[in-house]
């Protein structure tokens with residue numbers, strides 16, 4: 001059928017575009033499970049520090065700027081502003097982005113885990 005042929009072409013085009021996009025949109029519900037790996041060290045409540053700083057309001061903020069948290073010099077001097085891209089790179093391998101960070105976490109190898117986690121964090125850290 002002619003119309004379905006056009007429709008499948010459109011779908012194929014959309015998929016091609018989506019896969020070319022820098023980052024796939026994540027699934028926040030799945031990301032909540034990934035966040036369990038961060039929970040021991042990070043609260044999502046503003047002002048509540050654990051081993052790591054609170055992640056409340058993290059997107060759009062400059063790295064190392066939660067008041068009252070003692071960051072490594074490396075984190076403070078990184079100048080990173082947290083957005084989808086910088087967060088994705090950092091979470092893939094924290095020590096590759098900031099070699100002297102004190103964050104004792106090896107990283108999330110799976111791109112899907114990172115995308116889902118970032119989707120969750122965006123909702124949960126507003």
Ligand code: HEC
Pocket residue numbers: 034035037038039040041042051052053055058062063064065066070071072073074075076082091100101102103104105108
């Ligand atoms: C073992 C404890 C620990 C775990 C697990 C951990 N972090 Fe961290 N995180 C830290 C510490 C400590 C810092 C501060 C690092 C520094 O100053 O160099 C930090 C810093 C950060 C920062 C920068 C914060 C800022 O204010 O600029 C982000 C973002 C972050 N962590 C996200 C995560 C996420 C997401 C996870 C889970 C995938 C995670 N961390 C797992 C301890 C941890």
